Amino acid sequence: MERYRQIISDWDKFSYYCSQPLPKTLRVNTLKVSLDMMEKYFKKLGWSFKRFDFCLWGYEVQTGDEISRTLEHWLGYYYIQEATSFISVLALQPQPGEKILDLCAAPGGKTTFIAQIVNNKASIWANDIGFRRIRALMANIYRMGAVSVIVTGYNGLSFPQKFKFDKVLLDAPCSGEGNMRKDPRRVKGAELGFINNISGLQKGLIQRAIDVLNPGGILVYSTCTLAPEENEMVIDYVLRKRKVKVEDIDLNIPYSQGITEWNGEKFHPDLAKTMRIYPHHLNSGGGYIAKLKKIG
Amino acid sequence: MPNSKKLVEEIKKYFEKRFGLSRKIWGHHIIILRNEIGWLINPQLYDWIFNIGNKAYSLGIPFVRLLPKGIKPTSWGLIFMGREITRNIIELGLEDLRGLLYRGRIKGSRDIETGYVALGYNGEIIGCGFYKDGVLENQIPKARRKSLLEILPQLK
Numbered sequence: 001m002e003r004y005r006q007i008i009s010d011w012d013k014f015s016y017y018c019s020q021p022l023p024k025t026l027r028v029n030t031l032k033v034s035l036d037m038m039e040k041y042f043k044k045l046g047w048s049f050k051r052f053d054f055c056l057w058g059y060e061v062q063t064g065d066e067i068s069r070t071l072e073h074w075l076g077y078y079y080i081q082e083a084t085s086f087i088s089v090l091a092l093q094p095q096p097g098e099k100i101l102d103l104c105a106a107p108g109g110k111t112t113f114i115a116q117i118v119n120n121k122a123s124i125w126a127n128d129i130g131f132r133r134i135r136a137l138m139a140n141i142y143r144m145g146a147v148s149v150i151v152t153g154y155n156g157l158s159f160p161q162k163f164k165f166d167k168v169l170l171d172a173p174c175s176g177e178g179n180m181r182k183d184p185r186r187v188k189g190a191e192l193g194f195i196n197n198i199s200g201l202q203k204g205l206i207q208r209a210i211d212v213l214n215p216g217g218i219l220v221y222s223t224c225t226l227a228p229e230e231n232e233m234v235i236d237y238v239l240r241k242r243k244v245k246v247e248d249i250d251l252n253i254p255y256s257q258g259i260t261e262w263n264g265e266k267f268h269p270d271l272a273k274t275m276r277i278y279p280h281h282l283n284s285g286g287g288y289i290a291k292l293k294k295i296g
Numbered sequence: 297m298p299n300s301k302k303l304v305e306e307i308k309k310y311f312e313k314r315f316g317l318s319r320k321i322w323g324h325h326i327i328i329l330r331n332e333i334g335w336l337i338n339p340q341l342y343d344w345i346f347n348i349g350n351k352a353y354s355l356g357i358p359f360v361r362l363l364p365k366g367i368k369p370t371s372w373g374l375i376f377m378g379r380e381i382t383r384n385i386i387e388l389g390l391e392d393l394r395g396l397l398y399r400g401r402i403k404g405s406r407d408i409e410t411g412y413v414a415l416g417y418n419g420e421i422i423g424c425g426f427y428k429d430g431v432l433e434n435q436i437p438k439a440r441r442k443s444l445l446e447i448l449p450q451l452k
């Protein structure tokens with residue numbers, strides 16, 4: 001992670017949070033249970049809880065219990081989810097009636113969140129290449145009661161172009177550096193060779209994601225890594241390859257702007273509209289979010 | 297699938313009669329028959345489903361299995377309907393639930409006609425069972441049964 005010292009202004013805070021355990025956070029699934037009802041369950045379970053400032057459905061809970069081991073979790077009343085991973089879906093602003101593609105969807109945290117926001121009243125297509133991960137995706141869709149979702153297993157690079165969408169979420173496969181609080185081995189950062197390799201895949205996926213958007217459609221690109229090669233450099237690349245523009249992300253959360261320069265290389269100035277989320281921003285993992293609009 | 301309209305109507309009637317589901321449910325959901333499964337979907341998915349052929353692994357949630365001997369409700373489907381189910385629920389206490397999950401069946405005569413039932417625990421619908429001649433059989437699929445067994449010690 002040392003190589004990010006130059007771009008992370010509050011480095012001491014960043015380092016401190018990286019070394020702290022993650023809080024227990026979850027998303028209440030209002031497809032199945034109301035927030036009032038869930039708060040009653042929390043009380044019954046003896047958990048204390050605090051709602052996220054930026055999202056009605058997000059909660060941090062305090063308990064010694066393993067939060068995946070309750071009947072309420074088994075029934076799909078909540079999904080265990082980090083605060084950072086709410087952001088890409090909130091940035092997407094899914095609306096009822098839309099056709100939405102989640103190109104790399106497994107295990108389904110974001111797919112089922114989209115279904116929840118639109119109250120199962122959109123057409124949601126969840127795709128992933130990993131067969132075992134797709135099984136987890138389906139189980140989560142069923143558990144959360146997301147009847148508005150279909151599942152396929154295409155390689156995202158060759159997702160059929162005859163289908164067109166109003167919105168696409170590309171939560172790309174990445175080096176996962178932002179998961180350092182879950183997995184301390186990640187604190188040292190990913191191998192550059194791996195980063196460069198996966199960056200090639202990300203550039204391929206984002207082009208296909210744009211190709212299946214309707215004109216005027218919205219793409220949200222997200223990763224859970226800090227590497228500029230997988231974040232700003234992917235967006236900078238696609239701004240040159242496809243007719244898209246960077247949109248502001250209208251969310252009231254703490255974040256750092258996307259960088260416009262790295263190792264002497266300058267990027268499109270609009271990359272400053274993209275978001276870097278560091279562990280100290282939401283007391284969560286790290287990640288990156290960019291919102292693009294396809295020019296018609 | 298042959299006679300699919302007729303079969304879908306049969307499924308709806310079955311749920312009405314056996315589980316007391318209101319007809320109103322079908323204003324928001326439709327059933328699509330594919331691969332021996334009746335899938336419960338939101339009507340907006342309809343367009344895609346007809347263009348995608350057999351490439352989809354999953355459509356909405358699996359609601360019933362179409363077996364040679366008839367319709368079998370899935371546990372996912374019954375859990376989804378949850379409190380909409382008003383008939384043929386077998387409420388289980390913790391000991392019964394434990395017995396059913398460990399042994400696959402429990403004995404105990406009940407005033408219920410032979411057939412599939414919704415298993416209830418603590419006011420929640422937790423899956424599907426089959427009742428015949430004083431024996432209740434578990435129909436919750438293996439992986440789900442296993443994960444439910446794991447949380448049993450936490451249940452009160």
Ligand SMILES: C[S@@+](CC[C@H](N)C(=O)[O-])C[C@H]1O[C@@H](n2cnc3c(N)ncnc32)[C@H](O)[C@@H]1O
Pocket residue numbers: 085103104105106107108109110111127128129130133154155156157171172173174
């Ligand atoms: C960051 S994870 C997605 C997490 C998911 N969006 C969620 O919130 O639960 C990235 C996913 O990309 C999938 N993936 C990797 N390469 C892919 C490809 N070429 N096409 C489609 N999916 C791919 C992986 O199997 C993995 O499940």
